[in-house]
Amino acid sequence: MTASYHRASQPPSADYTIPQDWEDYTAQEHNTWNILYRRLMEVLPKRADTAFLEGLKALDLNKGGIPHFGRLSDELEKLTGWRVVAVPGLVPDEVFFDHLANRRFPAGNFIRQPDQLNYIQEPDVFHDVFGHVPMLANPVFADYMEAYGKGGLRALGTGCLKNLAALYWYTVEFGLINSSEGMRIYGAGIVSSPAESVFSIDAPDPNRIAYDTERLMRTDYRIDDFQQTYFVIDSYEDLLEKTLNTDFGPLYERLSGGFDYTPETILETDKVFTQGTQAYANKGGRF
Ligand code: PHE
Ligand code: FE
Known part of the structure; x- marks a missing residue:
């Protein structure tokens, strides 16, 4: 198979980081990045939040091809102290939380195949x-x-990781924000x-309801298709x-560890921006 198979098969270190091996990406792999970048630039300028668009610009992610993590991290570190480290794919919870708690974002180093441009299960x-x-x-x-990383480390063993x-x-x-320019995307x-x-x-199908921590943490979500509900924050400060600034201890006491609401549920207590038709999900979804 490709170079990514070789990289992903290396045994992980204790923190699961591996070399990015940027030099090993093929021209086709860099091209996959460029195609996706171009497609997204057709739809995001009017839909993504300015925080995302400004970050994209500040980090100059459009040099062409897959970014070099070391050089990208040097830029990012100057802005917020975060770095990007390469991992082979999904990592165990405690490893993931520990990276975030120390301002390291673990990123998969492989890129999807050309026939997976619209959908891929593993990040x-x-x-x-x-x-x-x-x-x-x-x-x-x-x-x-x-x-979130620190909160995750604290939540290990509470039974509330879900x-x-x-x-x-x-x-x-999958977050949306009710920004001064209207409803915008910030979720990766x-x-x-x-x-x-x-x-x-744009679609009339999904619910869009105001962020509420406990309500949200009781709600199941889709991993195989578009979301049936998006939660909308007022601001990143909020x-x-x-x-x-909220102690989740008492909340974990109240939660059962499972979910109480299905993804499409709307409650009387919700502040609803859009009550979705759910037509897309009801006819079976899948894009
Ligand atoms: N304040 C949360 C706690 O008491 C931690 C947390 C912060 C969780 C941010 C998620 C996001 O555990
Ligand atoms: Fe992700």
């Missing part, structure tokens, strides 16, 4: 770097990500998908206030 370098790294250039969001994973999912991966899982970038903002 690759395009999702991890294009999707996540621009937001790490935002000082408030950078603090949120570190706090609930904490939902928080990551509905903010870091959305901005790295051309199709979901349009769907999350998100930080409701997470970093």
Whole structure:
């Protein structure tokens, strides 16, 4: 297979980091990055939040081809103290939390195959770097990500990791923000998908409801298709206030460890921006 197979098969170090081996990417692999970048630039300027777009610009992720993690990290570190480290793919929870708690973002070093441009289950370098790294250039969001890592380490053994994973999912991966320019995307899982970038903002199908920490942490989510519900924050400062500055201890006591609400649920207590038709999910979804 490709060079990425060789890289991914190396035994992980204790923190699971591996060399990026930037020199080993083929012209085709760099080209995959460029194609995805161009596609997203057709849809994101009017849909992604300015924090994301500014981060993208500040880090100059459009030099052509897959970024070199060392050089990218030197730029990012000057802005917010974060660095990007290469890992073979998904890493165990405690390893992941420890990286975030120390302002290291673990990124897959392999890139998807040309026939997986619209969908890939395991996060690759395009999702991890294009999707996540621009937001790490935002000082408030950078603090949120570190706090999440620390919160994760604290939550190990509480039985509530699933609930904490939902928080990551509905903010870091699939978050929307009610910005001064209207509804905008900041979630990495959305901005790295051309199709979901349009769907999350333009489509009548999904629910869009106001962020509420406990309500969100009780809600199951989709990992195989577009989300049925997006949670909308007011600002990154507000998100930080409701997470970093809130003790989750009492909340973990109340949670069962499982989910109480299905992904499409709307409650009477929700502040609803859009009550989705759910037509897309009801006819079976899959893009
Ligand atoms: N304040 C949370 C706690 O008490 C930690 C946390 C911060 C969790 C930010 C998620 C995001 O555990
Ligand atoms: Fe991700």
